Amino acid sequence: MSERQKANAVLASLVRGDFSELADRFAQAGFTVHLPEPGILHIHAAPESVPRRRLLLSVGIHGDETAPIEITAQLLAQLAADPQGLRVDLLLVVGNLAAIEQGKRYLEADLNRQFEPDHLPAADSAEARRADAIMRATRQFFSSPEGQRWHLDLHTAIRSSFYPSFAIVPVQVEGAARQQLLDWLAAAGTGAAVLSPNSSGTYSAYTAINFNAVSCTAELGRVAQLGENDLAPFAAAQAALLALLTGSSIVPGTPPLLFAVAQELVKRSEGFKLAFAGNVGNFTAMPQGALIAQDGAQDHRVAAVTEYVLFPNAGVAIGQRAALMVVRCT
Template identity: 40%
Template sequence: MTFSAEKQADILSDLLNCRRRDLPFPAGIEATWLEEGVLQLIPRQASAALVLSAGIHGNETAPVEMLAALLASLSSGQQPLNQALLLIFGNLPALRAGKRYLHSDMNRLFGGRHRQAMPGNESRRAARLEKVTSDFFQRADAAGVLPRYHLDMHTAIRGSRFPQFALIPSHHHDYQAEFYVLLDACDLDAVVQHTAPGGTFSHFVSETFRAQSCTLELGKALPFGSNTLSRFAATDLAIRALLAGTPLPTRTQPPMRFFTVAESIIKTSSSFRLNLDAAVENFTQLPAGYAIASENGKIWRVEDAAPWILFPNARVAPGLRAGLLLKPAAARFSS
């Protein structure tokens, strides 16, 4: 990662302290702050439109630091830009507070769900992010810029046996092999295919704009200053190559594993119980027949063909997902 650490720190400080400073950019790049923490960069010529988002959850800081570093490199001219780019720093008030969210989980409010949510910071912000993303792709369409990409970068609450992985939203349009090649170049450990629609930002962008969109989980959620960004160097290099229009880096890790969601465990009441140790890691393989959760007489049992658990969390609000059971899937491209 080639960037000025001092400039990165200044950008991050400005974002967190609600200061909008006009950054200089090389000639030929049109830079526009569309909202607080939302920057649009349009070069003279572009062959793709890319949305990069981070901080949709305010306690997930590593991707925010990564985007601040990328922004410093773009501003200084160290990073070439040959694609239309929308940079989104998501939930700034929650980032300032060091909390996952202030009123509602923002990553459950997209696709218009913010209209039924508790009024507050996250519902307002989700609505605005939908609007600026739509405007960005409309501008790219007018200029004849295709394809469309979106990487929504997160970190996970708990540890994981596959620390870095992608979540592909349920979709009806084609996802190209080139997109999986991009994920492969990020040195991700696994790819998980959702099978049902959801309120995530990546699902909204995929469904609404037929974009190649996914959620990236890059390690564990840590406070600002506690992240080791070198762990995500492959993802950073792949993004930079995409922006520059240069060849993607060569994968250095074992082949990615592919999974599909076999069942979503949805909590509907306060009687819900999850029969897992609080320290159990994502992608833990559970024994067939294990009673993983219960609620009002209903019991969820692990199936022999789908023994992996992802995102177990009994503390979610009623109506939300308390875990996913996964089964293996075929690779989506030839490496």
């Protein structure tokens, strides 16, 4: 089989959430392998070896964000050919299998809002149950105190972006750990990093808050159909991921620009309307005083000299975030 055929075979098994072949490959090479849930693979070195970094790699938390699934398939195919090259304890999570199968972002509720103990207000959704299963496996993976914990939750954005590749970094990731993460993001070709104080029920906030993980949500380029992604723009991210998996040094890159959250617009009524075209790109600059949105009788306006709009979406459920406004840190 050619490299491409091997990667395609791994991709097919990833999308099905079936890791049995990969598990066999690593088990034969002397690793301990667990398959705690469909779509979740845990590979770690034999217990006598020195503690290694623990890396949680999650993809497909949104079912239509397929490029990271393809990248991960290629990386796993590469590692399966040389299992000893894997130098971290790895938990791989393919998030929303049911949504991936249907090519949808989610089925009943946004999975990346469910990483809270009580999942309100979508407590009986398929996604809340999946989040429970993922959180169980995550707790298990991060339970031992040894080794540094990393979590990269890989996404692709729905809309165009001034910075094609950017990251949301929970503010809980601080100090030297934040610098390490920013260095990695630089190597991965990330143009901007937004320091986010609110969990919003996201997976990366869950691991930062509960396990002190060096974590982020990385938005790598645009949404496309599975198998139709042009992976060339992701080459830097793929190389940086491979370096992390194999314990090699990263190629230094331009540090991402830092942003802080200025305001979070929560949709309060069905009358919520954005004041600009629905297809406006992420990180579009808006001047002080400009109208961002109207929500019933309430006007939301830009307060700082310049704010940049992120993730505008008037179609979210009431009570959820309809846009994030950010400002440059420096």
